[in-house]
Amino acid sequence: QVQLVESGGGLVQPGGSLRLSCSASGFTFSSLTMNWYRQAPGKERELVATSTNRGGDTYYADSVKDRFTISRDNDKNTLYLQKNNLQLENTAVNYCNTPSSIWTGGRDYWGQGTQVTVSS
Secondary structure (H helix, E strand, O other): OOEEEEEOOEEEOOOOOEEEEEEEEOOOHHHOOEEEEEEOOOOOOEEEEEEOHHHOOEEEOOOOOOOEEEEEEOOOOEEEEEEOOOOHHHOEEEEEEEOOOHHHOOOOEEOOOEEEEEOO
């Protein structure tokens, strides 16, 4: 069964940290480019970070550079996003995604999302 499952969200105080995980199944994970997106209340979904296939390159949105780190463990078929120094405006549902490719049969896939709430 092909699926992405996120975990690790929760409630954190401003300045705190969380590590999100995305477990992939049914894919040749190491061949996939993987993304983390977030969607804040009332806003559009936005790309936060990207890890290219085999983890060769990474990309970050300007707003999260130096605070967030994307990584992957290809042996465990798992993508991670370490979030440090979280702020109130970082409250969002976080999604992992793999875009359409020959490795996904020509379609993109999304997880169900994990909620991160930053509140004092």
